[in-house]
Amino acid sequence: MTEALEVVLRIVLVLGVFLVVPLLVGQTEHKAMAHMQSRLGPMYAGGFHGWAQLVADGVKFAQKEDIVPAAADRTVFKLAPAVALIPYLVVLVAIPVAPDWVGHDLDAGLFFVLAVMGVGVLGSLMAGWASANKFSLLGGLRSAAQLMAYELPFILAAASVAMAAGTLSLPGIVEAWEPWWLLWQLPGAVVFFAAGLAELQRPPFDMPVADSEIIFGAYTEYTGLRFALFLLAEYAGIVVLSALTAVLFLGGWRGPFVDAVPAIGVVWTLVKTMALAFVVIWLRVAYPRLREDQLQRLAWQGLVPLALGQLALTGVVAVVVA
């Protein structure tokens, strides 16, 4: 009985984090991006500096008509937002937030996380195909091409950390992490973060939703709540990517005072995650979109060799240290 209660409690907690933190990131994006462009961003909703803007947006989306194009493949079209969103929720379960604080401790946690994150892109592909729209199809195929190109460096960089830690378990990786890994795994961290951005289709890697050429890519035909789910998936993706990068490369909950009070680990995880989420926003504001060929070249000629080099470096150093 208590076991069942604990499972329910964990699920509710993960769901709460899943619903709140992406909104926090979204609001940060509204305000940080505005100020980086010398604007103010939302100022009215909620009364104080537009803190309730995303709540208001959510209400607006809920009120809108849910349209399915006549020629669309209805089942796939309706299923796509869920396929895009749920993988990130599932990934959150495996991410450790403090010593012994993890939704579910998996032995092959890293493997699980990487596999499930790849599923999220399937949502875009389904949406692109099922919309019966040229722009959507183009966007969906670009998503697929991007997934093919960036999944490889993404996994290679993650493999480097797993090799260094000698375990695939995410809590195990955090336990084994030491501050000098920051330098040792730096190229891997850069590759992982950049490839993760590309998988999320965040600027500057947002070719699949390039609004100036293919409207909104795979999401062109979506309205109302289904569209909001795609947006939520994007922000949930930012949270998951930032949390994962923090866990793998920045030591997760490791930090001062954690040995005395393990609960402080939650604060460190959140601080590192939010800092990385801010970097995601910062990159969006600072850089222009990469062209499709530049995108592919960066993956195959830049990130993949870099990730392979990191893997070799990790192997050599690991052997030397051992």
Next chain:
Amino acid sequence: MKIPGAGLAKGLAVTMRTMTRRSVTGQYPDVKPELPPRSRGVIALLEENCTVCMLCARECPDWCIYIDSHKETIPAPPGGRERQRNVLDRFDIDFSLCMYCGICIEVCPFDALFWSPEFEYAELDIRDLTHGKERLGEWMATVPPPPAHDDSGVRPKELESAAAALAKAAAGAGSERPSRHRRDKAAAEPGAPAAAAPEPAEEPAVDALAVEAVEDVETPPTGRRALGGVVWAPEEDER
């Protein structure tokens, strides 16, 4: 040597620096914009200065000024004869046609039209954008005083000729009228305020009729000061 990635770092630095600075967004409905005194917001009418000469209506490039008037006979004063004057019945400007060129204001020989920075007069119906002399008169209260003359600029030729005439009169008349002397000195001084010298001299020129008309305008003329025959409104917004 070019460091690889220097451009990327520079891009990040620019956005971060911008974020730490104050944003330039004006919070308009909450905070009124500070408009320069020469802003072309709306055209205000000083009705008592208008002589219905029709110059503004004729010069208007898009014919958006409509003027109607009738003649009124002023009874003869003792020993004089009857005079006629024009009375303004209608002075409408259609701001849906107006292109804010300001030619009517430039061309008015009697300083009856002025630019006001007031700009919040949007309407839901385009026909409501035709404003009559009452509304145009209300806007007189929002007309700012003209900016002072530039000290290093060329002095207006009116001032120069007035100063020369006064100097000549002072040289010829001697100590006949002591009150006049003080004004001579003030006018002859190059650093004297630009509009100060002719002001008292032209004060009697303000028409008695015009003074009457001031009282007809809906907004009370409290706090207005006379300047060269033109009545200037105070700077504060009365609404």
